[in-house]
Amino acid sequence: MYNIALRIKVLDWLYILLIGVVFAMLLSSLGYVLLGLEWIQGAYFGAMLGFSITLFSLLFITFMNQTILPKISKIFWLPLAIFFSFLSGFLGTLLSTKIAELWDINLIPLFHTHHVQIAVSIGVLTYIVGALLYRFVKMRNEKEEVDHHYVQSRLRSLETQLNPHFLFNALNSIAELIHQDPNKAETAILKVSTFLRNTMDEKALIPLSDELRNVRDYVELENIRFSGKIHMHIDDPMPKIKVPKFSVQLLVENAIKHGFMDKKMLEISISYDQSQNTLILKNNGKSMKNTKFGTGLTNLAQRLKLLCRGKIEITEKENPTFTIYLGDCHENTHR
Numbered sequence: 001m002y003n004i005a006l007r008i009k010v011l012d013w014l015y016i017l018l019i020g021v022v023f024a025m026l027l028s029s030l031g032y033v034l035l036g037l038e039w040i041q042g043a044y045f046g047a048m049l050g051f052s053i054t055l056f057s058l059l060f061i062t063f064m065n066q067t068i069l070p071k072i073s074k075i076f077w078l079p080l081a082i083f084f085s086f087l088s089g090f091l092g093t094l095l096s097t098k099i100a101e102l103w104d105i106n107l108i109p110l111f112h113t114h115h116v117q118i119a120v121s122i123g124v125l126t127y128i129v130g131a132l133l134y135r136f137v138k139m140r141n142e143k144e145e146v147d148h149h150y151v152q153s154r155l156r157s158l159e160t161q162l163n164p165h166f167l168f169n170a171l172n173s174i175a176e177l178i179h180q181d182p183n184k185a186e187t188a189i190l191k192v193s194t195f196l197r198n199t200m201d202e203k204a205l206i207p208l209s210d211e212l213r214n215v216r217d218y219v220e221l222e223n224i225r226f227s228g229k230i231h232m233h234i235d236d237p238m239p240k241i242k243v244p245k246f247s248v249q250l251l252v253e254n255a256i257k258h259g260f261m262d263k264k265m266l267e268i269s270i271s272y273d274q275s276q277n278t279l280i281l282k283n284n285g286k287s288m289k290n291t292k293f294g295t296g297l298t299n300l301a302q303r304l305k306l307l308c309r310g311k312i313e314i315t316e317k318e319n320p321t322f323t324i325y326l327g328d329c330h331e332n333t334h335r
Contacts, residue, residue, distance in 0.1 A: 085126055
């Protein structure tokens with residue numbers, strides 16, 4: 001729970017810095033104007049004050065999150081957060097006052113006579129603002145965690161559809177072989193076993209090299225049924241990237257299922273376009289008339305969207321060509 005509640009991103013700190021500096025500049029400038037002093041002097045001091053408090057907050061909170069909180073009971077978190085929030089405001093005020101004196105920036109008279117009391121007051125104000133910020137960050141992080149678990153559950157649901165989909169086709173092929181050639185059927189069963197063992201990795205994303213190895217095993221399995229009439233060419237070298245599991249295999253399976261024509265070699269080529277970060281799979285099988293995605297392709301499209309913010313498109317119908325836009329695949333969906 002620690003990393004959910006207290007994880008503050010770099011972008012969060014940039015927003016905090018911007019808001020803190022602008023807010024302190026406005027308040028300080030207003031105070032200077034009301035006291036008959038130059039507003040620009042107040043703006044300078046406010047900018048230093050906002051920056052100093054944010055700097056100390058960043059240092060203390062980062063130190064606290066990484067070295068203290070993971071080692072202590074949660075009952076001490078709130079008192080510790082109060083202390084460091086107050087300390088950030090207190091030290092930030094003292095530092096800003098000293099810098100202002102060194103740079104000959106006019107200070108409100110109270111800063112000369114009651115600088116400690118003012119530093120304490122700003123420290124308390126910093127704690128109040130910090131408490132509100134903590135609630136906001138905590139709620140945002142918890143929402144992201146819920147979204148993350150939702151994505152994982154969707155992926156599990158989609159992946160459970162894949163193995164039955166593959167097994168259904170593979171077992172149908174083996175059923176045909178049992179009567180035609182029992183020896184080939186036995187070899188096919190062993191190939192299925194090897195293929196499934198290689199695909200039991202629980203990660204949603206796997207190295208492209210592993211995916212292509214699984215594809216080669218799958219084509220070898222299908223060539224038992226089609227008497228070696230499937231020829232596959234894979235560009236070499238391929239990039240060291242990660243792709244959704246079963247992504248390329250599903251397209252190869254689709255090409256064999258819908259594109260194979262008797263008495264003709266089925267040529268399948270797999271290539272990678274670095275400029276667009278795409279995988280391209282083309283075959284010389286039957287031209288496509290229906291471009292509506294079935295269960296398997298719809299499944300792949302959904303996984304690409306969830307894992308990579310990517311997509312899949314049919315880029316040619318005559319020589320059926322599928323293009324996988326990989327987008328930005330992330331590891332945070334691992335189970």
